Structure formats: C-alpha cells, structure tokens
Amino acid sequence: MNLLYDVAGSFFFAIGVYNFAVHASFAPGGVTGIAFILRHYTHLPIGALSLLLNIPIILVALKILGKKYLVRTFQTILVNTLFLDVISPLFPIYRGEPLLAALFAGALAGLGLAIIYSSKSSTGGSDLIIMSLRKLHPHMSVGQITMFVDGIIVLCGGLVFGQIDAVLYGFVFSAVLILVIDKIMFGFVSGKMAVIISEKGELIAERIGEDVERGSTILHGKGAYSRDQVPVILCACSRAQVPEVRKIVKKIDPEALMIVTSYDEVYGEGFMPIDES
Helix, strand or coil, X not given: CHHXXXXXXXXXXXXXXXXXXXXXXXXXXXXXXXXXXXXXXXXXXXXXXXXXXXXXXXXXXXXXXXXXXXXXXXXXXXXXXXXXXXHHHHCCCCCCCHHHHHHHHHXXXXXXXXXXXXXXXXXXXXXXXXXXXXXXXXXXXXXXHHHHHHHHHHHHHHHHHCCHHHHHXXXXXXXXXXXXXXXXXXXXXXXXXXXXXXXXXXXXHHHHHHHHCCCCEEEEEECCCCCCEEEXXXXXXXXXXXXXXXXXXXXXXXXCEXXXXXXXXXXXXXXXXXXXX
C-alpha cells in the first residue's frame, strides 16, 4: 500500500516539477529548488541531483528521526527519482506562459506531496531538515523555518536565472503548493466550532441533535457580571451546518450568545477516526 502512495504521489509531483516548472526558468523552494539551480549549470537530471542532495541530509537526520521513518522516506525518494528522470520525460512539456506553469506546477506538486505525506512519508530534503530542527527545538515555528529556507532558495534561483520574474514565479509555486497540501490534508476535517451561551442550553442542544444530527457538549458556566449559572454548549459541525445551528438558536433563544470559530482538525465519532491523527 505504501508503494501505491509513492507511485501516485510521485507521478503528480514529477509531472508538476518536470513537465511544468523545469522549463519555466524559476526555482521553487526546498531541495528540488537547489536541484533546479544545479541543473542550470550541470545539465544533470533533476531526480538524480535531488537524490544526491538527499543522501547527506538523510545521514544527518538518521539519529534524530529514527531508522524506520527514514527507510520509508528513502523508498519514496527512489520512486520519486524514477518518475522525475524516467517517467515524466515521456509526457509533453509545457513551454507556454511561465505564470501558468508556476500555478499548475504548484498545484500538481502539492497534490503529489499531499498523497505522499498522508502515507506518513516525505520526499526528503528540506522536510527532513525542518522536522529535525523541530524535534530538537520544539519552540521553533515550522512555518517560519519553511518560509526562511524556501525564501533563500527562491532568491538564489532569481540570481541564477538573472531575472526578478524567476523570484516571483518561485514564490507563486511555493504558495500554491502549500495551499493545495493544506486543503487536501486538512480541508476534509476542518470546519466550525459553535459556542452557545444560553439559559435554554439543554433545549438548544437537544434540537441540534435532532435537526442537524450533531452531538454537542454542555458545560456549566458562570456569568462574570451576573454571577448566574448558565449552560455553555460546544458543538463541532461543518460549515454548511452553521446556518442550521444559528436558526435553531435564534428560534429558541434570541438573547443567546453564539460564537463561531474555525478548527483545522477534529477526530472522533462522527468525524475522522482518531487513529488517523
């Protein structure tokens, strides 16, 4: 099953990188971006360059991340190399508008990486560096590290290709890639959390269960000003169910306070299995 994830993910990643990005004269972030830059001077295949760059990174990360994870990752890297250098050249290469190339490359590569990440693997490179730093220094922001590393590589790509457009296209690629990964990996489990404060909380919770078919939790709150006891309802629901919940609250208690926030992930009965977290 893991090999199937590697094949599917590597296919989309390789098509995005080789058939759209390589010939658009810009460098994306990560080790792939470094491989782009080296290819500009050496004319060696992208996959082979990425593989060579990944070997020392894997050796350094071995003690930090563990043998089991890195063996799995190395398998993914090998499959990815095969698709980049052998399979993707069999397909037509896009040589049109660079902005479109960056958009489609980011979307396809993001889809491929999301498939690979969902199988608890990675394509190595900067992922391993960031994960190692995060494990050694838990207080460090993954987002900030990623932006810093990718930003430097994209800027170097602009210097190599000799134009500011290369920098802009590189950032477009990275932005689309991150957006697609987030939407695919977290979009299906993200939603809304309704916090309802009302004296008729039990009735509201009952109606939500009957009409919206969503469970809820009733907490016992206390007004800071009035000092009165008041039920507080917590209800995780989809975006589409928020209007139904709001309609129920308005009908039962127009004076209620309803706060709606967004969540990225939710696991448990009625949502994603908790063992997938």
